[in-house]
Amino acid sequence: MTVTRPHAFVMPADAAEVVELPENGAFTLLADASHTAGALGANRLRLGRGRDGARPHFHALSTELFHVLAGDMEFLLGDERVTVSAGGLVVVPPGLPHAFGAAPGTEADVLVVLTPGVERFEYLRRLGRAQPFDDLLSERDRYDVHFVDDAAWRSVRNAR
Template identity: 30%
Template sequence: MSYYTPRVVHVPAGKGVVKWMSGDVYETMATAESTDGSVGFTVCWVPPGNGPVAHVHKSADESFYLISGSLEFLNGDRLFEANAGDFVFVPRGTRHRFRNNTDEQAHMVSFFTPGGGEGLWLEGGDDPVPGGKPEFWPPERGMALGPLLGRTEIDMEILPEQTDLGGPADEA
């Protein structure tokens, strides 16, 4: 391999692939395919009340960096709050989710290592509608994603959402 062979992935701001996922907006800037499997990188906007259901990624770690806003994270069986400037690392095999419990939109980046998990919204998400607004999905719409979850590159399982979680969690 030559050190002089161009191999850098560069996606200018606003030029990623945008998908709507149950009310959230995800702009994927790098995919497993574009990074030779190394990483999937997505910029996320999470409106008040939104966020995914509890789940686990079996074959990838997932990391988050909050640019603005605040999100409640599930960490196994504990909850904690992450705020602007915070970094969250979720090792594969850990039950997690995030939820915006505030009245302001949260903005963050999310990345999978190795990449592949971003395929869920790239294939199962909705194309944006010019002038439209993403809508929160009814349960049956989310359940329709079932066939994508078991695919090798996504390898995700939906888990129960407990409502009787304890108080403040251990640090993330």
């Protein structure tokens, strides 16, 4: 009988791919689903002062975890608006519409973990290339990102 031992995945800081975003933002690609046998995907997101991270969407399959590393993040969780400071944690279950961005007047740095993992590195790369947003809409099932009406998010973000 052959016994297969599990193995760890290690992403050294200097080996992680960085996808630049506008106004000093960036995705640092840490682990995609293929690196973790589908268990999770992880990236680090740095957002410039008051910048949006994602418009309202939900994940049909995955739970998304946000650990705020620096700054303040503003979240819309269903109908609830929440600001989370460095050290705080947000866990969004499948099916809950959510949006997020750096809080007004601050930059933010956040670790994002999606579990179970979905291959999303190419999605994040496409966001970095400022690809027309409508091109991503047709990929919603592939990346498990399902966009919803963003009127509530726009009103929260524009009210500042």
